[in-house]
Amino acid sequence: MTRETLLNTLLMALLIGVPLWAWVADEPFTITLATRAVIFALAAVGLNIALGLGGLVSLGHAVYFGIGGYAMGILAYHAQTYTPLMAWPFVIEGTKFMPVIWLVAMVVSAVVAFVIGLLSLRTSGVYFIMITLAFGQMFYFFTISWPRYGGEDGLSIYVRNGFPGLNTLDPIQFFAICLALLCAVLWLNARIVKSPFGLALGAARQVPQRVETVGLDPFRLKLVALVISGTICGLAGALFADLNRFVSPTMFSWQMSGELIVFIILGGLGRVFGPVAGATLFVLLEHLLGGVSDYFLFYVGLLLLLVVLFTPGGIYGILLGRSKS
Amino acid sequence: MTAVLEVRGITRRFGALVANEDVTLDLRAGEIHAVIGPNGAGKSTLIAQICGGVTPDAGMIRFLGQDITGANTQARARMGLGRTFQISALAMENSVLDNALLGALGASGRVWRLWHPVLKDRALRERAEDALRRVQLIEFSDARVGDLSHGQRRQLEVAMALTLEPKAFILDEPMAGLSAEGTKELTGLLDTLRQEAPILLVEHDMDVVFALADRITVLDYGRVIATGTVDDIRRNPKVQSAYLGEEA
Numbered sequence: 001m002t003r004e005t006l007l008n009t010l011l012m013a014l015l016i017g018v019p020l021w022a023w024v025a026d027e028p029f030t031i032t033l034a035t036r037a038v039i040f041a042l043a044a045v046g047l048n049i050a051l052g053l054g055g056l057v058s059l060g061h062a063v064y065f066g067i068g069g070y071a072m073g074i075l076a077y078h079a080q081t082y083t084p085l086m087a088w089p090f091v092i093e094g095t096k097f098m099p100v101i102w103l104v105a106m107v108v109s110a111v112v113a114f115v116i117g118l119l120s121l122r123t124s125g126v127y128f129i130m131i132t133l134a135f136g137q138m139f140y141f142f143t144i145s146w147p148r149y150g151g152e153d154g155l156s157i158y159v160r161n162g163f164p165g166l167n168t169l170d171p172i173q174f175f176a177i178c179l180a181l182l183c184a185v186l187w188l189n190a191r192i193v194k195s196p197f198g199l200a201l202g203a204a205r206q207v208p209q210r211v212e213t214v215g216l217d218p219f220r221l222k223l224v225a226l227v228i229s230g231t232i233c234g235l236a237g238a239l240f241a242d243l244n245r246f247v248s249p250t251m252f253s254w255q256m257s258g259e260l261i262v263f264i265i266l267g268g269l270g271r272v273f274g275p276v277a278g279a280t281l282f283v284l285l286e287h288l289l290g291g292v293s294d295y296f297l298f299y300v301g302l303l304l305l306l307v308v309l310f311t312p313g314g315i316y317g318i319l320l321g322r323s324k325s
Numbered sequence: 326m327t328a329v330l331e332v333r334g335i336t337r338r339f340g341a342l343v344a345n346e347d348v349t350l351d352l353r354a355g356e357i358h359a360v361i362g363p364n365g366a367g368k369s370t371l372i373a374q375i376c377g378g379v380t381p382d383a384g385m386i387r388f389l390g391q392d393i394t395g396a397n398t399q400a401r402a403r404m405g406l407g408r409t410f411q412i413s414a415l416a417m418e419n420s421v422l423d424n425a426l427l428g429a430l431g432a433s434g435r436v437w438r439l440w441h442p443v444l445k446d447r448a449l450r451e452r453a454e455d456a457l458r459r460v461q462l463i464e465f466s467d468a469r470v471g472d473l474s475h476g477q478r479r480q481l482e483v484a485m486a487l488t489l490e491p492k493a494f495i496l497d498e499p500m501a502g503l504s505a506e507g508t509k510e511l512t513g514l515l516d517t518l519r520q521e522a523p524i525l526l527v528e529h530d531m532d533v534v535f536a537l538a539d540r541i542t543v544l545d546y547g548r549v550i551a552t553g554t555v556d557d558i559r560r561n562p563k564v565q566s567a568y569l570g571e572e573a
Contacts, residue, residue, distance in 0.1 A: 196426075196443040200436050203416040203427050210414040213376065214431030214489060215402035221436075 003320055008273045015280065016179065023172045031171040032243070037283035038178045039240045044263035044275030045185055046232025051261065052270040053198060054225040055205030056121075059257050060132030063116065063139050064109040064230040066252035068237020070143065071105035073155040073247035080158060098163045098177070101238050109234025110227050117226040121219055133254055140252040154248025161242055168242075178239050182276070185232055190272050192228070201225050233260075262300070266307055268316030277315045328353050328387075329493050329523050330375070330406075335384030337370055344370035346547045347384070352493060357515065357524045359534045362544035363567070368527045369411065371544070372497050375525070376408045377401045389492060402431060407491030407522075409482040411498045417471040421462055424470055424481055425453035428488030456487035459514065476507045483511065494524040500533055512536060535559075543567070 015038065022030035043065055050056040078085045078094025086092040095101060120131040144152045160168045168174045192198045204211045204218035211218045241247040250256065259282070267278025282300065289296035311317045328351035337345045345367045352358050362368055373379035375386060377398030385394045393401055402408075415424050426443055429452040430436050444450065457463045460480040470478065479499060486494055499515070500508050512533055515524060519539075528534050534541065541558045543551045545567045551558055558564055 191442075192439050194442040194444070195439050196430050196436050196441070196446065196449075197439045199419070199423055199427055199443050200430060202419065203424075206416045206418060207414045209378075209398075209410070210416070210485070211427070211431075212398040213402050213408050213410075213414075214428050214485065215399050216431050216436055217399050224437075 007319055011273060011277055019175050028171045031175050033287055035175045035178050035243055037280045038182050039236050040279035041276040042182045042185060043233045043236035044260050044279050045189055046229050047260045048264050048275045050226050050229035051264055054201050054222050057129050058132040059129045060136035061233050061260050062136050062252050062256035064233035065237035065256055066139055067109045067112060068105035068234035069241035069247040069251040071108055072101045072238040072241040074149055075101050076157040076161055077155050096161045098161045101161055102235055105234040105238035106231045110231045113227045113230025117223045121222050136254050136257055140249055143249040143252055154246055157245045160245055262304055266314050268314035271316045274314055274316050331387040333385050335374055335381040337381050343547050348549055350542045352523045352525050354523055355519055356539040357519050357526055357537050359526045359528055359538035359541045361534055366544040367547040368544055376495055405492030407486035407489040408495040409486050409497055409499050413478040413482055415470045415481060421468050421470060421481060422466040425457050425484050425488055428485035429453045432489050453488055456484040460484045476503045479503055491522055493522050496524060497527050500528055500530045
């Protein structure tokens, strides 16, 4: 077992062990905290496919996170008010069924990622960052000024959505769902990294001109990466809204996009499990420092500064030495 | 002999600078055609127009009988144009084998597999390892490209062109920075390679050019000042004054 595998195992053991202990000790708040970390990790793993592997510094991934959130919010809102989502030309009802909500969240995110990708991938560097940020802000201000679904106040969903065979209101069961999805996505991510597509995408990040001269199209590779990445963030968004039973425009805010990047940098850029470590650390700090000071983000910023200046490999870099890739 | 690649009267200006003016040359089956000329003669611009990336202002380029003047780089590569770069363009963070696999991947069309490990694609791997064996890099398969010597990177550049199994090679100074021994080995490889596909060779090392080339085209200030066999070029007074100087 390599040291990286050992570290991955320890991290997952921590993510499983702490909530299990909390379950036994009857500490539901700790489970909720762990669920929050797992969902953030899921979104950051999604972003990492675009950012770490494809080199796409997207400052607009909150778009997909928010779309996932609103997919859940809108569907559940119509289900709880017994009003159809759409009456013409055919009737679409709301739903409280998680798998359907996830599917809608993922499909809409994928379509939006495709369109944003078509437009934004024509640029690179700072322009790409700015254009993705601009898309994020568009969605943010659109939801603020859309009174039908709560506008700035957001939407509250009174009862958590259901999953067949499970009681999702039980924190440990909802946690298990989120963790299972995180594991599935991590597995998918690990397969992608080793696949021909992952190889070509990594090369497109490093030497696009070479990728072209072997007959491959860097644009299409990056577009597919962005769609996969957005789809995963959409799923995470739906879970996050379900965790809070609340969705608001802040899910679309640029701070959210920034935080996702922070998770990746804290954990270790380009490592499959890096974003998981980063998101866990962030939620831990948020909880520990948030109780001490209102300005906990100041300390997170300080930490980030230290990480970027002295250990470019993030937590994984510190613990494993110089990054392998 | 049939021309695999034909360049007909291409002209390219960058503002007031004329990089290529009315350049015509062809690459025939089975030959090594060297393009030489002093720095700034327009060799790199010529390569960029042949391989894609720079569009000529006038003239046209035909490859395997098809007009490719407007085709993009990927399309030209898929048609069978295999190139190396003057400055190594390799995925530095990846292994030597990964890079060779990338070359093979373009030709195989199996890039959209997201699930199967690329290392387990036996056909792809054989093709990549075969190319590495030919440039004598096979024992460095697992090394990170970033850790390779400059000479080894040059060899890998050639291997990546080999994995494409191209219909024509466009080699942009493959010998640049190689040791005497490395140059000798690569010269031997190129010598056998011309049987598989003709080579358009841009090279500064005159010993290599004279040893390998069937024909030579000399560029100066963007224009072709001479084309011919090695002996023709050696004897050409225009070439002597423009480029070879007292050496020849």
